[in-house]
Amino acid sequence: xxxxxxxxxxxxxxxxxxxxxxxxxxxxxxxxxxxxxxxxxxxxxxxxxxxxxxxxxxxxxxxxxxxxxxxxxxxxxxxxxxxxxxxxxxxxxxxxxxxxxxxxxxxxxxxxxxxxxxxxxxxxxxxxxxxxxxxxxxxxxxxxxxxxxxxxxxxxxxxxxxxxxxxxxxxxxxxxxxxxxxxxxxxxxxxxxxxxxxxxxxxxxxxxxxxxxxxxxxxxxxxxxxxxxxxxxxxxxxxxxxxxxxxxxxxxxxxxxxxxxxxxxxxxxxxxxxxxxxxxxxxxxxxxxxxxxxxxxxxxxxxxxxxxxxxxxxxxxxxxxxxxxxxxxxxxxxxxxxxxxxxxxxxxxxxxxxxxxxxxxxxxxxxxxxxxxxxxxxxxxxxxxxxxxxxxxxxxxxxxxxxxxxxxxxxxxxxxxxxxxxxxxxxxxxxxxxxxxxxxxxxxxxxxxxxxxxxxxxxxxxxxxxxxxxxxxxxxxxxxxxxxxxxxxxxxxxxxxxxxxxxxxxxxxxxxxxxxx
Numbered sequence: 001x002x003x004x005x006x007x008x009x010x011x012x013x014x015x016x017x018x019x020x021x022x023x024x025x026x027x028x029x030x031x032x033x034x035x036x037x038x039x040x041x042x043x044x045x046x047x048x049x050x051x052x053x054x055x056x057x058x059x060x061x062x063x064x065x066x067x068x069x070x071x072x073x074x075x076x077x078x079x080x081x082x083x084x085x086x087x088x089x090x091x092x093x094x095x096x097x098x099x100x101x102x103x104x105x106x107x108x109x110x111x112x113x114x115x116x117x118x119x120x121x122x123x124x125x126x127x128x129x130x131x132x133x134x135x136x137x138x139x140x141x142x143x144x145x146x147x148x149x150x151x152x153x154x155x156x157x158x159x160x161x162x163x164x165x166x167x168x169x170x171x172x173x174x175x176x177x178x179x180x181x182x183x184x185x186x187x188x189x190x191x192x193x194x195x196x197x198x199x200x201x202x203x204x205x206x207x208x209x210x211x212x213x214x215x216x217x218x219x220x221x222x223x224x225x226x227x228x229x230x231x232x233x234x235x236x237x238x239x240x241x242x243x244x245x246x247x248x249x250x251x252x253x254x255x256x257x258x259x260x261x262x263x264x265x266x267x268x269x270x271x272x273x274x275x276x277x278x279x280x281x282x283x284x285x286x287x288x289x290x291x292x293x294x295x296x297x298x299x300x301x302x303x304x305x306x307x308x309x310x311x312x313x314x315x316x317x318x319x320x321x322x323x324x325x326x327x328x329x330x331x332x333x334x335x336x337x338x339x340x341x342x343x344x345x346x347x348x349x350x351x352x353x354x355x356x357x358x359x360x361x362x363x364x365x366x367x368x369x370x371x372x373x374x375x376x377x378x379x380x381x382x383x384x385x386x387x388x389x390x391x392x393x394x395x396x397x398x399x400x401x402x403x404x405x406x407x408x409x410x411x412x413x414x415x416x417x418x419x420x421x422x423x424x425x426x427x428x429x430x431x432x433x434x435x436x437x438x439x440x441x442x443x444x445x446x447x448x449x450x451x452x453x454x455x456x457x458x459x460x461x462x463x464x465x466x467x468x469x470x471x472x473x474x475x476x477x478x479x480x481x482x483x484x485x486x487x488x489x490x491x492x493x494x495x496x497x498x499x500x501x502x503x504x505x506x507x508x509x510x511x512x513x514x515x516x517x
Contacts, residue, residue, distance in 0.1 A: 029208035029220040031509045033487070034242040035501070036233040038364055039390050040226045041204055046187040046195070047180070049119065051165030053126040054412035054422055054429070056270065056499075059162050063502040064206055064222060065106075066189035068167040069097055069116065070160030072413070073503060074494045078160045081214075082111065082169060082190065092151035092449060095159075099142040103213050105171040106194040113144040118172035120146075125164035126429070128421055129155075151449050157414035162498065192217045192505040201226055217505040228364065237262065237482040243509075244490055244501065245482040249367065250311055253480040261485045266313045268478040270497040271411040272320055273365070275372075275472030276423075278403050279357065281433035286354050287405075293469040295344035296356075296405075297334035299379040300372055304336075306475050309368050313478040318466055320410060320420060320473055324497055327416035327455050329462040333473065341379040353380020357404030360397075363390040369407050398429050409477065416458045417445060423471070424461065438464055486510055 037060070044050040045058035048066055062068075070086070073079035080086070083097040103111040117136045132152045137145040148155065159167045169190060175183050187195050192214070193206035203225045208217040225242060227233045233245040234252035238259065248256065248264075256262045277293050279285035286292050302316040317323070318331035345353065356376065361369025366387050373383050383404065388396065396402050408430070412419045422428040425439055438461055445457035465471060479499075483490050489508040491501040501507055 027218075029210065029217045031219050032221040032223060033219045033507055033509060034223040034225060034244075036225050036227040036236050036242040036245040038228060038230070038233065038247045040201055040228065041198070041224065042391065043184040043198065043200075046184050046198075048165035048168035048170060049122045049180075050124055050184075051168075052124050052429070053128060053158070053164045053418075054410065056162060056411040056413070058165065059498075059502070060224065060500060061204070062162075062165065062168055063191070064193040064504045065187055065191045065195060066168045066170070067191045068160075068169065069099070070156070070167060072161055072495045072498055074506075077495075078156060082116075092153075093148045095146045095148075095155060096139070097144050097146075099144065100213060101142045103190060104211065105174070105188050105190055106209055107171065107174055107188045109171045109173055109188075111169065111171075111190060112141045113138045114141075115169050115172050116144045118175070119169045120166050122170075122175075123164065123166040125158065125166035127427070129158040129164060129166060150447065152446070153449055153454065154414065154417055154446065157418050161413045163413040163418055192503070193222055196221075212505065214503075215505045218508045219504075222504065222507075230364075234482060237484055240484065243484040243487050246500065247364075247479045248482055250308060253311055253482070256482045263483045264480045265483050265490055265492045266478055266480055267492045268313075268497070268499045269315070269322055269324065269476050270413070270499050271409045271477045272317065272322065273314075273362070273368070273407060273409050273474040273477050274320060275474065276406045276408045276430070276432075277470075277472070278406065278432050280470070286348070286350060286356070289348045290469050291344040291348040292350065293472070294334070295341040295348070295379060296376060296381060297469060297472045298337040298341040298344070299381065300334075300375045300472070300474070301336040302333050302474055305368060305371055305375075308371060309365075310477070310479050313480065314475040315478065316475050317473050319462060320423070320465070320471055321416045321462065322419075322476055322497060325415050325419060327458040329416070329459040331462065331466050331473075333475075338375075338379050345380055350380065353382060356381045356383040358386045358402070359383040359404055360386050360388065360393065360402055360406040362407055362409045363388060363393050365407065365409075372407055400432060407474070416462065417442075417454075420458075420461065420465075424465065435464070435468070435470075 045061045051058045067082050069083035070078050071081050082100055084100050086097045117138050120136050132148050134149045135147040158164050171188055174188050192212040194209045196205040196207050198204050203223055206222040208220050210216050230249040230252050236242045237245040277287045279287040306314040316333035318333045321328040359373050369385050373385050422430050424442055426434040441457055441461055445454050448454040486509050488510045491507045495502050
């Protein structure tokens with residue numbers, strides 16, 4: 001492999017933080033910390049191989065039970081973890097990873113390059129990544145090479161962030177012994193916490209793994225509880241049943257804010273809430289008219305919606321991509337102008353309004369959906385809110401079974417390209433159609449290795465989407481969570497813009513005795 005050259009800037013930036021992270025805790029882990037989660041935990045989330053591109057929620061579990069070759073960590077969104085370092089060939093077709101040696105899974109199995117190869121091969125990361133990899137070569141127990149068909153500038157965005165689970169490692173011998181279903185029932189990983197028990201619809205219990213390579217966790221036991229109702233999550237925080245309550249609604253957050261023993265933590269900014277006009281590709285639908293889609297955008301008071309839903313913390317935007325991402329084109333939010341909205345509808349032939357069909361709010365943001373439907377109704381677009389449980393919604397969304405409009409959310413990690421991949425290409429998981437020129441340009445930028453040329457292409461794509469009103473970006477979603485009095489470090493936004501507690505080995509309680517129940 002004489003062609004391999006060290007990517008100097010990458011290695012200088014990453015080698016230091018990796019070494020600095022290897023430090024033991026001063027004391028043995030102690031106490032118990034509990035979270036109230038807003039959706040039901042799915043056993044598929046226990047297995048990195050089941051994580052599809054753009055599905056961020058499973059990393060609630062992955063950051064606890066599993067580990068990756070490279071992953072977002074505090075101060076560095078591509079931190080060497082199970083891989084000590086990596087190199088890239090001069091032609092950008094070969095990535096070689098040097099693995100950390102002497103590590104063992106929770107069940108005692110040794111971690112080797114064979115596990116890396118196996119984990120990638122069984123991953124459901126999707127065609128965007130897997131079709132570009134020609135071969136995963138095990139060079140030795142602690143060295144593995146990825147051979148690409150052609151240069152792919154986003155390889156590390158897909159493999160080395162939380163965009164997919166392909167770089168998160170499972171033990172080959174154990175999985176082959178118990179099978180995929182057996183692994184979900186009792187997962188084994190390399191992370192800071194190991195599986196104890198799972199009660200469907202109730203809770204997941206984890207215990208500190210004192211052999212974790214990076215740092216012995218401070219807290220002995222983690223309990224992740226399923227609590228779909230925000231009022232109940234807030235009540236559990238107030239009475240001490242949980243220590244962190246994720247994603248509170250505005251009334252609950254305001255009530256907790258008045259309690260001096262509790263505090264609010266705001267996090268997010270990775271997900272963008274937006275309108276997806278499913279029927280715009282049907283020439284017989286009113287939504288196929290750009291003026292109608294623009295009218296819907298002008299009908300919505302984004303700032304009022306943000307104040308009502310997130311205490312004003314979220315940021316209105318005209319972009320589908322977070323402003324912090326590479327290659328993002330800053331675009332203003334469509335203005336709130338109901339007079340203009342009615343004028344546009346009249347020009348399109350709908351002076352008396354029209355029946356817009358069904359409106360699907362992404363679970364659990366049903367109150368936001370109700371508010372948006374009221375805004376649309378005020379200008380003459382009549383719609384009916386349809387609520388679904390999260391898993392059923394996800395299946396229907398990816399199965400292209402929904403019609404009307406969705407207030408959807410995208411939380412794909414990476415950059416502008418990885419964020420847009422699933423919605424602007426005809427084969428995208430959430431796409432109902434695509435403009436030929438946009439799709440051609442998108443495919444070109446995915447192969448472009450010149451950064452400036454690639455940025456120009458991605459900026460043009462984002463401008464075209466905005467001008468054609470293909471979507472209705474609403475806001476970068478930032479929400480309040482409640483933090484109880486026992487918590488010293490909730491680990492919220494330690495990894496920015498990752499929105500939940502992570503890394504779990506950094507969470508801390510106030511004093512050892514405080515953790516006992």
